[in-house]
Structures are given as structure tokens and as C-alpha cells.
């Protein structure tokens with residue numbers, strides 16, 4: 001066989017290797033030339049039939065061809081490996097110059113904003129801010145507030161009960177209002193100042209608000225089974241309905257940032273206040289102008305409640321009120337469906353950030 005033919009085998013090997021797109025293709029191509037029955041291997045096998053001299057020259061020529069093919073194979077192998085690595089690097093590329101993924105900053109819930117606002121305004125008028133339990137005894141939620149078992153006034157509040165009985169044998173309730181805080185706070189206040197009183201000093205006035213969650217069996221566009229209230233109590237030796245009017249008017253004007261606001265005290269009934277009033281407000285301008293909006297229940301603390309606080313109703317007198325921060329939030333921001341506050345939709349909540 002001539003060198004020409006050997007050269008052409010090497011050529012076609014080089015072409016086959018160049019055409020191989022994957023390592024597997026390349027191994028197949030290799031087999032055709034230097035594999036067990038490849039073309040070069042077959043030529044080697046034929047050497048045995050030749051004479052010594054011819055075997056030498058022929059053998060050297062075939063060997064040279066084989067080495068050329070092996071070199072081409074190694075080159076192509078390296079090229080394919082390089083290409084593979086390149087592709088992998090490209091696929092896994094990390095662009096460290098890209099901007100980071102920012103996490104949305106959170107914000108306070110609109111009702112929380114209102115609560116904070118209420119607390120700030122009343123604190124500026126010298127009111128303490130107190131917290132109370134949401135699972136209450138029957139006595140604190142009702143009886144201490146002049147609303148004994150079986151009293152018809154209890155049906156004013158459709159109440160959730162807990163499957164645990166208190167010491168009085170009556171089930172605990174999810175407090176339907178923040179009013180139980182009136183007696184609770186008074187007890188704590190009296191205890192706190194007991195030493196002063198024992199030493200002949202006078203007990204400071206009780207001036208407190210108690211904001212928090214409250215619960216009733218109620219659910220529609222303007223009622224949620226969980227809602228918020230903020231109780232207020234001012235009790236002293238000379239606190240009158242006039243003070244309630246001044247405090248609450250001042251509060252509303254500060255809260256809504258408007259002196260252009262009318263208040264109306266409309267006679268009402270609560271077992272724990274006498275006389276009692278619903279407080280309505282009326283905006284004089286803006287989208288809500290004209291109509292009276294109910295924002296708060298209030299009244300002079302009933303003597304029976306003062307007695308349950310452990311105080312003498314002949315000496316201590318004052319007022320209490322209970323307002324709805326959810327309602328105030330709706331009015332302040334122009335929200336018309338209470339349920340939006342409790343759906344947890346970030347598209348809604350983001351607007352108050």
C-alpha cells in the first residue's frame with residue numbers, strides 16, 4: 001500500500017474527528033481507524049505476511065500514520081473538553097454586577113397606626129396606656145360592670161365563650177369590649193398607691209386608656225368577629241361630664257387634624273354608665289361632610305362600678321368611654337369595607353407604608 005493511501009487515511013481520520021460534536025461521536029470515529037478492527041489496525045495485521053526489510057519500512061510508515069491519528073484524536077478530545085467547560089461556565093455564570101434582590105420593607109398596619117396615634121394623643125393629655133387579657137372572666141366582662149348574669153343588657157353583645165370555667169363556675173369569654181379594663185386597672189391603681197393612702201396621702205386620679213382586641217359573634221362589611229376597641233377612664237374626686245366633652249372633642253380634632261369638626265352627645269344606655277351617651281362626629285368639609293358618624297360609647301361611671309373597683313361612689317366620680325379604632329381608621333383613610341383590614345392583602349396594606 002502506498003504512502004498516499006496512508007496519508008488519505010490520516011486525512012479522513014482528521015476529518016471524522018473534526019466532525020465529531022460530542023466525546024461519544026469522537027470515540028466512535030476513533031474506533032474506525034485505530035480501534036480493534038480499525039483501518040490502521042487492519043494494516044498492522046497485514047505486516048506479518050511481508051519480508052523483513054519491507055516489514056521495517058512499511059511498519060514505520062503505518063506507525064507514523066497511527067501517531068498522526070492519535071495526535072489528531074488527542075487534539076480533538078481537548079477541544080471538545082474545552083468547549084464543554086466553556087458552555088458550563090457560561091450556563092452557570094454569575095453576574096456579580098447585577099443589583100441585589102431587595103426585600104420589600106414592611107410597614108405598620110393602618111389599625112396599628114391608629115392605635116399608636118390614639119395612644120400618643122391621650123398620653124399627651126396625661127393618660128396612662130394599659131393592656132389587658134383577651135380571655136376574660138365573666139365577672140370582669142359583665143358582672144363588675146353592673147351587668148349580672150341573665151340581665152337583658154347582656155344581649156347587647158353577642159359573645160364568644162371559652163370551654164373553660166372560671167372560679168365562679170362561669171365560662172371565660174373572649175372579651176366583647178375593653179370595658180373589663182375599667183375595674184382591672186382601678187384595682188391595680190389602688191394597690192399601687194395603697195402605701196401613700198395608708199400614710200394619709202391622697203390617691204392620684206385614675207386616667208387611663210386601654211386599647212386592644214375585642215370579639216363578638218358578628219360578621220359583615222362593617223363588623224368583624226375580631227375588632228379593636230380603646231377604653232378610656234378618668235376617675236377622681238371632681239371629674240365631670242364636661243371633662244369628657246372637652247377631652248373627647250380635643251381628641252377628635254387632633255386625631256382628624258381638623259378643628260372643623262362637630263361633636264354630638266346622643267343619650268344612650270350602658271349598664272355601666274349613668275347617664276350614657278353615644279358620641280357622634282360630623283365633618284364640616286371633605287368627602288364625609290354632613291352626616292353624623294357614631295364613633296364612641298360613653299358616660300359617667302355608674303356608682304355600682306365604682307363600688308366594684310373598691311372605691312366609694314360618694315367620693316369618686318368620673319367618666320368612661322369606649323371607641324372603635326377600626327372605625328376611626330376607616331374614616332381617616334376613607335376605607336369603606338372593614339374586612340380589608342383583616343384580609344392581609346399587601347396591595348391594600350402597602351398603601352399605608
Ligand code: PHE
Nearest residue numbers: 177179297298299320321322
Ligand atoms: N363597652 C361599650 C361597648 O362596647 C362602650 C362603652 C365604654 C360605653 C365605656 C360606655 C363607657 O359598646
